[in-house]
Amino acid sequence: MTAPSPTAAPDAAFVSPFQRLNDLLAPHSPGRAPINLTVGEPRHPVPAFVGPVLAREIDGFGRYPAIKGTEAFRRAVADWSERRFGLAAGTIDVERGVLPLNGSREGLFYAALEARRRWKGTAGRPAILLPNPFYQAYAAGAVAAGCEAVMIDAGPETGFLPDLASLSADLLARTVALYYASPANPQGAVANRADWLAVIALARRHGFMLFADECYSEIYRDGRPPDGVLAAAAATPERFAGVVAFNSLSKRSNLPGLRCGFAVGDPDFLSRWVAFRNMAAPQVPTPTQAVAVAALSDEAHVAENRRLYDAKFAAAERILGRRFGFATPPGGFFLWLDVADLGGGEATALRLWRDAGVRTIPGGYLSASGADGRNPGDRYLRLAMVESLALTEEALVRLVDTLG
Ligand SMILES: Cc1ncc(COP(=O)(O)O)c(C=O)c1O
16 A cells, blocks of 8 residues: 655545535435534525615626626725725725635635746645645645645644644745635634734745635624734735635625625736636626625624524533533634544544434545545534524534434
């Protein structure tokens, strides 16, 4: 048997975790009426203004939209970003520093291709760095860009943020881009200003792009909004150079089916990327962009959304206590439970399905083996807190009854 390459992601990293879960559970019947806590798909209500805006803008479906988005969309994104991250008005370049995305997923994928196109390094095989566990689009982008996808542990030792101190000089010299998620999926860890400044400085020192995935930025606890990469970058002399933030309406506004996200940051990168995107990437329909303009100018539905998630985390604290290393995370809407003592995530997911009808996802399906052949997610189980409070409570009670 050959030893795993020190950095290459194994094939399992490129199979959908949900496909793997289907394969695991399909031969078994659920022990009780199923409750599905696998997919990070918000289920809170679609905001009431969405329907009327779409009806008003319906004629827009009769036209091909511009890849660059409407002026109104770009302005709404810039205004929202400036408000949200405490930037002075006019900090964001509305013309060159904002792009619409057909959901942040496609943007995260295509960004790798542009980063590779502009990378001028000669230090060996180009690499793209991803946190481990990771969102699959990062790995898919790295592979499509012909780069080595290198996993960086993001475990408890480093507060569930990527262990940047572990990166060798050789690797940094051939790095094209780094994906960095805050709040992180699945751990819910949040980068503070010092974390962001350190990662921005690292990217600039080694000449690689920083792709900050902030699609959970509005799902946070205790009224404490996470700091964002844009605020940190704006405080540096180079401003947004080499930095792009990815965000989305999917989680913030319960609109995962709308497929609307946005990229904000380095005007040089974004204005070149848009030319490439114009040949291949999906445009965002103008009625969709009009919904985004309305959604970004309303915070009431977002606050209500947080209230609903908070109630579910309060229920988790009540029902789980300190079991499975649980502590309410500062961001996101996942539970990331340590079930190593029960045989790990895969065995526990199977048991919960067979005995309790609760469908969860093994952490090892969301991460890959690192240099030492060890998959840091194997000991965890992820639960998405997206169902109603009553169903979430029911699932957690069943989980405790089954696992003890
Ligand atoms: C970490 C992370 N990034 C990005 C996305 C993509 O979201 P969307 O394409 O809906 O904007 C998701 C969706 O689940 C996610 O969990």
